[in-house]
Amino acid sequence: MPEGSPFPVQNLPYGVFTPRGSAQPRVGVAIGEFVLDLSAVWAGTPLGGDLATGSLNRFLRRGPAEWAYVRERVTNLLTDDGERRLVEANLHRIDEVKLHLPVEVADYVDFYASEQHATNLGHIFRPGGEALLPNWKHLPVGYHGRAGTVVASGTEIRRPSGQRKGPNDPAPVFGSSVKLDIEAELGFVVGAGSTLGEPVGVDDFAQHVFGAVLLNDWSARDIQAWEYVPLGPFLGKSFATSISPWVVPLAALEAARVATPVQQPQPLPYLVEKEPWGLDLELEVRLNGAVISRPPYAGMYWSPAQMLAHTTVNGASLRTGDLYGSGTISGAAADQRGSLIELTWNGRDPITLPDGSTRTFLQDGDTVTMTASAPGADGVRIGFGEVTGTIAG
Amino acid sequence: MPEGSPFPVQNLPYGVFTPRGSAQPRVGVAIGEFVLDLSAVWAGTPLGGDLATGSLNRFLRRGPAEWAYVRERVTNLLTDDGERRLVEANLHRIDEVKLHLPVEVADYVDFYASEQHATNLGHIFRPGGEALLPNWKHLPVGYHGRAGTVVASGTEIRRPSGQRKGPNDPAPVFGSSVKLDIEAELGFVVGAGSTLGEPVGVDDFAQHVFGAVLLNDWSARDIQAWEYVPLGPFLGKSFATSISPWVVPLAALEAARVATPVQQPQPLPYLVEKEPWGLDLELEVRLNGAVISRPPYAGMYWSPAQMLAHTTVNGASLRTGDLYGSGTISGAAADQRGSLIELTWNGRDPITLPDGSTRTFLQDGDTVTMTASAPGADGVRIGFGEVTGTIAG
Numbered sequence: 001m002p003e004g005s006p007f008p009v010q011n012l013p014y015g016v017f018t019p020r021g022s023a024q025p026r027v028g029v030a031i032g033e034f035v036l037d038l039s040a041v042w043a044g045t046p047l048g049g050d051l052a053t054g055s056l057n058r059f060l061r062r063g064p065a066e067w068a069y070v071r072e073r074v075t076n077l078l079t080d081d082g083e084r085r086l087v088e089a090n091l092h093r094i095d096e097v098k099l100h101l102p103v104e105v106a107d108y109v110d111f112y113a114s115e116q117h118a119t120n121l122g123h124i125f126r127p128g129g130e131a132l133l134p135n136w137k138h139l140p141v142g143y144h145g146r147a148g149t150v151v152a153s154g155t156e157i158r159r160p161s162g163q164r165k166g167p168n169d170p171a172p173v174f175g176s177s178v179k180l181d182i183e184a185e186l187g188f189v190v191g192a193g194s195t196l197g198e199p200v201g202v203d204d205f206a207q208h209v210f211g212a213v214l215l216n217d218w219s220a221r222d223i224q225a226w227e228y229v230p231l232g233p234f235l236g237k238s239f240a241t242s243i244s245p246w247v248v249p250l251a252a253l254e255a256a257r258v259a260t261p262v263q264q265p266q267p268l269p270y271l272v273e274k275e276p277w278g279l280d281l282e283l284e285v286r287l288n289g290a291v292i293s294r295p296p297y298a299g300m301y302w303s304p305a306q307m308l309a310h311t312t313v314n315g316a317s318l319r320t321g322d323l324y325g326s327g328t329i330s331g332a333a334a335d336q337r338g339s340l341i342e343l344t345w346n347g348r349d350p351i352t353l354p355d356g357s358t359r360t361f362l363q364d365g366d367t368v369t370m371t372a373s374a375p376g377a378d379g380v381r382i383g384f385g386e387v388t389g390t391i392a393g
Numbered sequence: 394m395p396e397g398s399p400f401p402v403q404n405l406p407y408g409v410f411t412p413r414g415s416a417q418p419r420v421g422v423a424i425g426e427f428v429l430d431l432s433a434v435w436a437g438t439p440l441g442g443d444l445a446t447g448s449l450n451r452f453l454r455r456g457p458a459e460w461a462y463v464r465e466r467v468t469n470l471l472t473d474d475g476e477r478r479l480v481e482a483n484l485h486r487i488d489e490v491k492l493h494l495p496v497e498v499a500d501y502v503d504f505y506a507s508e509q510h511a512t513n514l515g516h517i518f519r520p521g522g523e524a525l526l527p528n529w530k531h532l533p534v535g536y537h538g539r540a541g542t543v544v545a546s547g548t549e550i551r552r553p554s555g556q557r558k559g560p561n562d563p564a565p566v567f568g569s570s571v572k573l574d575i576e577a578e579l580g581f582v583v584g585a586g587s588t589l590g591e592p593v594g595v596d597d598f599a600q601h602v603f604g605a606v607l608l609n610d611w612s613a614r615d616i617q618a619w620e621y622v623p624l625g626p627f628l629g630k631s632f633a634t635s636i637s638p639w640v641v642p643l644a645a646l647e648a649a650r651v652a653t654p655v656q657q658p659q660p661l662p663y664l665v666e667k668e669p670w671g672l673d674l675e676l677e678v679r680l681n682g683a684v685i686s687r688p689p690y691a692g693m694y695w696s697p698a699q700m701l702a703h704t705t706v707n708g709a710s711l712r713t714g715d716l717y718g719s720g721t722i723s724g725a726a727a728d729q730r731g732s733l734i735e736l737t738w739n740g741r742d743p744i745t746l747p748d749g750s751t752r753t754f755l756q757d758g759d760t761v762t763m764t765a766s767a768p769g770a771d772g773v774r775i776g777f778g779e780v781t782g783t784i785a786g
Contacts, residue, residue: 106540106541107539107540107541108537109627112624125623126623133622133623134558135556135558135565135619135620135622138556138558138564138565139556139565139620141620141623141624141627142624142627143536143537143624143625143626143627144501144536144537144538144539144627144631145537146500146537146709147499147500147540148499148500148709148710148711148712148715149589149709149710151589158589158590158708160707160708161592161706161707161708162706162707163528163531163532163661165527165528165531171531171658172528172531172532172661174661174662174663196542196544196551196633197551199554220707223707226528227528227532227534228623228624228625229526229528229623230518230519230526230534230621230622230625231505231534231535231536231621231625231626232536232621232623232624232625232626233536233624233625234502234534234535234536234537235703235704235706235707235709236707238537238704238707238709239707239708239709240589240708265564268556268565268567269567270567310628311628311631313554313555313628314553314554314555314613314616314628314629314631314632315551315553315554315632315633316539316541316542316628316631316632317541317542318541319541322541
């Protein structure tokens with residue numbers, strides 16, 4: 001395996017791919033520069049049938065005991081010389097396969113869990129008002145987004161049109177967004193559903209959530225600013241949300257677990273974790289190849305286990321394929337902000353790229369790529385691969 | 394057919410049912426006190442296969458030409474004496490079958506299209522502020538809700554728990570909602586999807602939307618009031634949304650089409666309809682059998698065609714099974730308000746039921762039932778059946 005590969009054997013993220021020359025998508029795990037075809041490893045079994053499909057959903061629905069079994073078996077296959085023949089017959093070079101959206105998304109929720117991000121956006125969207133609203137430190141604020149427009153990494157992003165209205169405009173105008181932005185997030189994939197009316201406890205997180213992806217919550221700030229009061233973001237977000245092709249299982253992130261920042265005031269009991277589910281991830285955001293931000297996930301105020309407990313505390317049920325985003329990951333330093341609206345302070349302070357050009361928001365043709373890594377077992381780094389997208393006019 | 398049946402031959406609403414003694418749900422249309430098993434009528438054909446399933450989705454995906462063909466054929470079957478044998482063999486009494494959620498919901502969006510309702514809630518939630526926000530007359534305000542908790546009529550509604558905080562409480566408290574409410578709405582079912590990046594024009598409404606259902610957007614006002622700023626309603630709504638079992642096709646509502654109220658200021662061009670899609674429906678809301686409101690749909694400011702055009706104007710795509718609610722239907726008169734928060738003015742003015750008891754919000758054991766009808770062809774009334782639910786503690 002190449003030194004520094006994002007996909008060492010301690011990682012084993014799951015994706016859906018189609019080999020060159022085939023029309024049948026199937027489930028695989030990434031290992032080094034290869035993907036191992038799991039549908040072939042389990043060919044002829046019911047599990048193999050659930051792996052020979054265009055999404056992870058049927059595999060995920062089998063639940064956490066089966067996730068653990070498959071991970072252990074694949075680890076053994078890849079580390080036991082006696083299994084070499086079975087493995088080698090079913091490896092494909094990643095750069096020779098087509099990668100798909102890994103999950104058929106059921107419901108999509110987006111949170112707002114970075115204190116720094118919420119504070120920055122409060123200052124920008126509600127100048128003169130309270131930056132952090134009164135509920136923010138009591139609950140993970142979130143809202144539902146559009147599941148049908150969650151797209152695979154690499155999908156071209158069409159610049160959305162819509163209504164916008166500047167504070168001094170007499171009426172809204174219609175046109176292409178002039179404030180097209182990114183949000184660097186982590187996304188959590190629910191594998192095992194739950195029953196309507198029965199909340200999922202904060203400590204049952206890993207019984208329901210299978211793993212995590214990188215998520216770019218493309219945002220049209222001008223559309224959002226005009227529409228979002230009082231019912232929240234709608235068209236400013238719903239045109240596209242990109243996720244990475246590899247779902248990193250929680251089992252690969254054990255060494256990355258850290259406590260969240262101190263939560264003061266103390267949250268209500270249903271939000272208090274026994275074991276921490278903060279995650280020590282480092283993200284990198286590139287615009288046309290140049291790093292523009294390095295958001296640290298470890299500073300996120302609310303953990304994904306708290307987000308899940310909150311989502312279901314009213315009895316709302318989970319389904320296989322539910323996806324929820326962390327909200328923009330922003331650190332305290334200026335070069336740790338996970339969105340252009342923060343990096344450029346709503347366009348006031350343009351950033352300069354290596355080619356000498358400047359940006360406030362995205363231009364047509366711009367490509368945004370996000371990567372991330374976390375500490376893994378045995379001292380390795382666990383990579384997330386990347387989520388990327390290019391803006392079309 | 395009984396006089397005054399909600400389901401005359403001019404209606405023919407679609408639902409999913411399981412006959413007594415069978416385990417196989419299938420698609421049928423309601424006619425009088427019966428449901429005609431369409432999967433049996435088309436048995437042995439590909440269409441029959443798409444009708445022998447647990448949701449309307451596979452039928453809907455076939456598109457508007459097929460919807461028209463099936464409607465015409467069923468009308469002929471039911472009106473041509475020569476077809477009596479085929480019909481009679483496949484009729485089941487509605488009160489002897491199990492009715493299901495008719496649609497596998499893809500994305501769920503809820504609008505806010507009644508000027509009277511938005512004004513009332515503005516007064517209640519933002520006392521002292523502007524009741525109707527500046528964007529309201531420029532665009533149909535909407536937000537995404539939770540598709541996974543849209544439930545069939547008759548499903549018991551568990552009272553949700555969550556955080557609430559009164560204006561004078563020092564901190565939020567946790568507990569069962571004490572302001573459990575209803576919202577009387579119409580829901581629109583998308584049959585034919587659209588392509589990402591390509592808006593659906595306001596005049597293409599009937600090419601994509603198949604029909605309408607009754608929708609009760611159960612709402613926990615205390616949870617909602619504390620959580621909803623700045624990203625909109627989340628747990629105050631996501632615990633359950635009930636819809637009626639029968640989807641009334643747009644083809645049955647031609648005689649109900651009316652112009653929306655005058656829209657001033659004139660909406661932007663993408664929202665201007667050539668042909669009106671306002672609907673002259675009369676709703677009735679019953680609490681434990683007593684009528685508490687008669688909301689008129691004809692007064693809704695934004696039409697469902699405008700809502701659809703707005704949803705997609707940013708390029709967001711539609712999928713078969715997308716469902717969108719009109720928002721609470723409230724008329725100008727006090728007894729035309731479609732929610733308890735309006736009927737009781739946030740609890741200030743309790744309503745009295747025939748048994749002498751009073752209500753501000755819902756009590757455990759309360760049953761809420763909504764019905765509706767519209768003018769149909771040949772002078773008949775087109776009924777929607779009912780959506781009902783009972784509160785469990």
